[in-house]
Amino acid sequence: MNTLTVGYDVYELRKQFPVLKRELKGKPLVYFDNAATSQKPQVVVDALVDYYSNYNANIHRGIHTLAEEATAAYEATREAARAFIGASSIEEIIFTRGTTEGINLVTNTWGRTNIKKGDEIIISTLEHHSNIVPWQMLAHEKGAIIRVIPISEDGEIQLEEYYKLLNEKTKIVSIVHASNSLGVINPVKQVIEAAHKAGALVMIDGAQSTVHLEIDVTELDCDFFAFSSHKLYGPTGVGVLYGKKELLEAMPPFHGGGEMIKEVSFDKTTYNDLPYKFEAGTPNIADTVAMKAAFEFINSIGKENIRRHENDLLRYGTDLLKNIKGVQIKGDVADKVSVISFVVDNIHPQDLGILLDNQGIAVRTGSHCTMPLMQCLKINGTTRASFAAYNTREEIDKLAAGLEKAIKMLS
């Protein structure tokens, strides 16, 4: 049983998540699709309702009270986000729609200004499509070249091969911090150090890592870092792009419109200061305001406590699933976030997903938006169970039993 040993009572914590009371097809919901999006605690839902019920207004230019309150709440999230990832200034915190937009902002602004024909961009085999396609679009436009860091059979990037890829043409390395498909954590510190020595910048895709690992962008010394709110118990449709101030200042704006300008005439427009230069138009105020509640929720339990609990689930689940005949875990390494991705001999992941769903268990099946990784592993997809702070060992028991039942039905 996991109770006080992990620093918090998981059964008490579950009560804060309304959706976990739901039944699915007559069975209590077992939600193991947290790497796709996590469920939301009541405090986050309340923050959204409170904003719309009590102080909804457009931010930054209004002089009335509601506008001031909304602006204060919106900017308070920026400070909370800064502290959450260890950035040195709020000017380095750009609100986006999520990780994908953060990456696209960098490729479209920094990328289009700095990438030239023959330049090289390094990504890894583990990347999500959102950290492949924007770079491909940029490379295609500029005539640049994409280099890919290979991985071992277990899904670990091969650092020696990475070092060989770095050269004077390398302009940027964009790499995922923790793989969404396998859970494997990349040695980003080494990746960043080596890139900087070679004169290249580094962008970190923190979509999966930010909820599980302590993030300190200053200590990491990465140049850009992007994450999404909805994977860390917050609302959908908002995220953060961190960028080093001097880089952001030199970059052209992403979108043009209101908010991002200082002065506009038909001859000339001067742009606003950081971070507003990158936030054209009325932003997603409500979700941004409620994202702060998500940061506070995580901080109140403590990331370290959550990680200890999730690691316990990871070990427990890995041992259980490994012992089921025909099951093979992909990315079974020591250092990973709470994701178990597996294949079963002669069984298509989709069949498993359907039969588990009928038992009230939500997992993800397929390529997880990492088709090149699946091609590299020579599989058509995996079944992925990903755990959050509110999951329990009993739920993993249900997954194991459900999986055995599904395998039996399909054999």
Next chain:
Amino acid sequence: MSSPIESIEQEIVEEFSLFDSWEDKYEYIIDMGKKLPPLNEAYRTEDNKIKGCQSQVWMHSDLKDGRVYYEADSDAMIVKGLASMLVRVFSGQKPEDIVNAPVRFIDDIGMTSHLAQTRSNGLRAMLKQMKLDAVAWKQVSSEL
């Protein structure tokens, strides 16, 4: 008087009405998937592939004596079972009957509620392809 297609649909609905658990229902679908004769390798082509989300489905049809004959296959067993039901309903029927069939059995056996939207879309994609084939064969047979 129900059409030949409707009669087969009715048979399937009656078979499913005997099951009272999801396990029995799915075991039956899986069993149908297993029993579906393998598709001729020559037909496992990119052209015959129906774009689904996760699993691959291949569909081939032929016209013989004014009737359409379907063959199908999938790398996923449940989808293969669903394909097998569609083949059972449509194979050997006249092109115009296939084109005009309203196809109610999928709803009637409760598969739309048991299959999430994305997956039942795969089923709809199969159905759509079968109908498109029938339209093409109808054209061919009218020119004969």
